[in-house]
Amino acid sequence: MALEARLLTADAFFRMHLDEGWRYELIRGELRRLPVAGHVHGDVAMRVGARLALFVEQRALGRTYAAETGFIIARAPDTVRCPDAAFVSAERLAGVRLSDHGFFPGPPDLALEVLSPSDSKAEVEEKTAAWLDGGTTVVLLVDPRRHTAMVHRPQREPVSFGASDTVTVPDLLPGWSLALPDIFDAL
Numbered sequence: 001m002a003l004e005a006r007l008l009t010a011d012a013f014f015r016m017h018l019d020e021g022w023r024y025e026l027i028r029g030e031l032r033r034l035p036v037a038g039h040v041h042g043d044v045a046m047r048v049g050a051r052l053a054l055f056v057e058q059r060a061l062g063r064t065y066a067a068e069t070g071f072i073i074a075r076a077p078d079t080v081r082c083p084d085a086a087f088v089s090a091e092r093l094a095g096v097r098l099s100d101h102g103f104f105p106g107p108p109d110l111a112l113e114v115l116s117p118s119d120s121k122a123e124v125e126e127k128t129a130a131w132l133d134g135g136t137t138v139v140l141l142v143d144p145r146r147h148t149a150m151v152h153r154p155q156r157e158p159v160s161f162g163a164s165d166t167v168t169v170p171d172l173l174p175g176w177s178l179a180l181p182d183i184f185d186a187l
Contacts, residue, residue: 007077007078008030010070010072010080010102014070014103019033021036025070025080025082026080027130028077028078028079029077029078037084037114037116040187041114041144043186043187044142044187045085045112047182047183047186048142048183049085049112051178052087052112052173052178055175055176056087059175062090062093062109063087064087065087065104069082069103069104071083071103071106071134072103072104073130074130074133074134081134083111086108086112087109088109089172092106106135107134107135107136109137110136110140110169111131111136111140113142115142115145124141128141128152137172138153138172147184148161148180149180151169162180163181164181165180166178
């Protein structure tokens, strides 16, 4: 008689005490261990996240979330992903019941992912697809090694940005811009 593997739920994952020195995400009910980010990754994530947070807060557009905030983007089996920064619009927040504890019950409108040297192309594609399939409107990938960025949206071709470009997402965040030279020139 074969035994079925028990899949974790988002609630069980949230209550777990896991090994220090690693990050974890829950992918279709299974824990995935991820390496801790390096200093360049953290620097870029903070630079982008801080600009995003300031813009959103000054205009009361919703909330921004820091790295490692868990978002439940699929159920049965559960998937909890943790972007490097995220934005949830006031409109989406109005329709969500938030508890004092636990992961955000749904996808962000914008998920920022800073690519690490250890990220494979397949892993980045999988994560981007998971965000979009889970309901995220914009996935912003920032690559510190190549000094590039890419904006992914559901059922659209991705838009690439070079080291001297400025990223905008006017339909989601009118007036917000991310000048890539400001992000990469300090590296």
